[in-house]
Amino acid sequence: MSTVLVWFRRDLRCHDNATLRRAVAEADTVVPLYCLPDRLTGEGMFGLDRVGPHRAQFLIESLADLRESLRDRDGELYVRSGDPGTVVPEAAEEFDADAVYWQALPGPEERDEAGSVRAGLADAGIDSETFWTHTLYHRDDLPRPPDEIEDTFTPWKDRTEAKATVRPPKPAPEWVHAPNGGRRASSGADDLPTLADFGFGEDEATVDDRGVLDWTGGETAGLDRVATYVWERDCLREYRETRNGLVGADYSSKFSPWLSFGCLSPRQIHREVEQYETDRVENDSTYWLVFELTWRDFFQYQLAKYGAKWFQPGGIRDRDDIRWRRDRAQFERWARGETGIPFVDANMRELNATGYVSNRGRQNVASFLSNNLRIDWRLGAAYFESRLVDYDVASNWCNWAYQSQVGNDSRDSYFEIVGQATHYDPEGAYVTRWCPELSALPPEYVHEPWTMSEHEQADYGVELGTDYPAPMIDLEASYEKLR
Ligand SMILES: Cc1cc2nc3c(=O)[nH]c(=O)nc-3n(C[C@H](O)[C@H](O)[C@H](O)COP(=O)(O)OP(=O)(O)OC[C@H]3O[C@@H](n4cnc5c(N)ncnc54)[C@H](O)[C@@H]3O)c2cc1C
Structure with missing residues (x-):
């Protein structure tokens, strides 16, 4: 026995x-x-x-x-x-x-x-x-072991796609025989944790109605989300075109929280994509979802390769030429969504109110904190760690390092926040959803309210510094320092 x-x-x-x-x-x-x-x-x-x-x-x-x-x-x-x-x-x-x-x-x-x-x-x-x-490609199937992998995504992906295959997912076991003939976990010692164990009240976990999904944890809800997104709503066929969206349940898969907790296996998702390609359509979008899961793998293996280096200010590149600031007051304005830069504020407010924010939003707020404000990027990563419903140590810290020029990307790029905002939120619908105090503004001012004259502020009823914060920095001047 x-x-x-x-x-x-x-x-x-x-x-x-x-x-x-x-x-x-x-x-x-x-x-x-x-x-x-x-x-x-x-x-x-x-x-x-x-x-x-x-x-x-x-x-x-x-x-x-x-x-x-x-x-x-x-x-x-x-x-x-x-x-x-x-x-x-x-x-x-x-x-x-x-x-x-x-x-x-x-x-x-x-x-x-x-x-x-x-x-x-x-x-x-x-x-x-x-x-x-927990990965799409099994560690033992990689063409090179994790500590010898490339530090740039594309060559790693190309080699892995060419030389490794994704193992088929295995079904759930039919029986899991409990000890003592099925002795139930006792109430008391084996009770599930509660929000109080984490120091929170019941109402603190409520997801704001404006959120993209009402997240429900667990394998059942995760598999339901796959069925809904892929099969019922047929969203996979245009994932590549919609994935940079900001509003709604279906612009991207929203699989991330279930993947992070392992409620979903990436290989199960891969299997669903293959089935969809057989039954409905195979196109750039179907490939792209798997491509994103390959990014996820890349960071898992990067974390395995560099370990604790990911949590140091200079990241895996050992950079000591950036002077990171620890201005707590500025950090807190960023965290609360009160920077006075609407696109940053909207994304931070969504994160705080729901635990989720789009990939486009994450990139922009991370770039703003680490590049424009030059605040220690690890404060931002630790804040995301606390707030995200889908937090994963590799995906979070490696993406933060990437946006902060201390990770895998060698191009030292940063985001032009206003340009991003006008491109991805041309009518200001996303920003006004989370910053309703800007709703009366025409689209040309929603993303740059500081360009309004005092007269215009009075006409629209949005006085900077009273109804909405004045910008905490001169954005243009901060870019000058980076160029
Ligand atoms: C600063 C920053 C922090 C992030 N922190 C996390 C985190 O803690 N946990 C997390 O799961 N993702 C993180 N991401 C990656 C990405 O933003 C989310 O995975 C994605 O927005 C989740 O939404 P989705 O499931 O609809 O994604 P989809 O676009 O539908 O992508 C499908 C899946 O691919 C994976 N994926 C997509 N993009 C990335 C990426 N850039 N890096 C790694 N995996 C990716 C995710 O597992 C995702 O669920 C972060 C990105 C940035 C820029």
């Missing part, structure tokens, strides 16, 4: 979960365990919350859904909190496990955590094994 404990991490799903499948195939009883690490309920860098209310809610819902899925399979999800290095080995002993299996992750904290779990298990004489399950 053998027992395997499966330590769930960012793989909160039953489908395409090699860790769970192997445990089910090898053991008589399987103990699925989630441990909420203490580090997630406290403060992170710069004293900011590690996990904000929207992501906390998404995690809680994802765990509830996983528990239901396991119960449907005769299984159970046990839930603990604390330091995984102590909690996981203790649980393994409590359930008399012969081995513990878990998902390998590339982040330095996650690797350290796994190292202490492994050491604790070894002390107790319990075997352990890890599985790589």
Whole structure:
């Protein structure tokens, strides 16, 4: 009679979960365990919350859904909190496990955590094994191991596409046999975490009505979103044309929160794309969604390659020629969406109110903080870490470094915020959605209210410094310094 404990991490799903499948195939009883690490309920860098209310809610819902899925399979999800290095080995002993299996992750904290779990298990004489399950291309299938990969996306992608294939996703196991003939997790010790555990009240996780989606965590909701976006609404056929949108549920897939928590497997999405190409249409758009998932992989492997360097001011390029500022007051104006630059403010307000903001918006607000304000880009990354519902350590920190000229891009580019705003939001519909105080302005002023004369401000009823902030910097002058 053998027992395997499966330590769930960012793989909160039953489908395409090699860790769970192997445990089910090898053991008589399987103990699925989630441990909420203490580090997630406290403060992170710069004293900011590690996990904000929207992501906390998404995690809680994802765990509830996983528990239901396991119960449907005769299984159970046990839930603990604390330091995984102590909690996981203790649980393994409590359930008399012969081995513990878990998902390998590339982040330095996650690797350290796994190292202490492994050491604790070894002390107790319990075997352990890890599985790589969160990328499109499996680590073992890469033409070069992660520590030897290219630092530029395109050559890495070309080589990977030419030499590797995406493994087919595996179905969910039919049964997950719980110990003690299906003993339910006790109420009390195994209760799901609550918002209060993260220090939030119920109302703080509410998603503003203006948000793109009412996020629901869990594998069930993630698979539903795939069915809706790809099949019901048929959006995939024009993804490439719509993906830079700003308003609405369907300009992009919105798969990211479910991917980040592992409620969705990227290989399952890949399979759906292939099926769609067979049944409906194969075009640039269908390729492009997979292309974006390949970007996601690139950053996962970049994190594996450079580890803690991603969290240093000079990034992976060891740059020491940029003087990063730590002006907390300016940072807070940016974070609150009160910079006086409407396109920046609208995106920050959307992030704060919903936990999500478009890729176009993320690029612009990141570029504004790190290039125009020259504020330590890591403050921005840590703020995103706290607020995003889809936060992923690799996708967040590597994208921030990229926008801040300390990551993978070598072109040292920055965004012309007003140019971006007028291109992607020509009528100002997005900006006025999140900055309603600018609604009375004609489109030519929505993105540059500071160009209005005092008379015009009075005529439109938008007085800068009273109804809407005056710009916190002279944008044009800040570009001069970068040129
Ligand atoms: C400063 C900054 C911070 C970011 N932080 C995160 C983060 O913490 N978590 C996160 O998932 N994404 C992050 N992104 C990437 C991207 O903005 C989001 O993945 C995307 O907006 C999510 O919406 P979607 O699922 O509709 O994307 P889609 O356009 O539908 O793309 C499909 C999937 O591809 C992946 N993807 C797309 N673009 C990127 C990219 N640039 N980098 C990595 N993966 C990508 C995502 O998994 C996404 O769900 C960040 C981008 C920037 C510029």
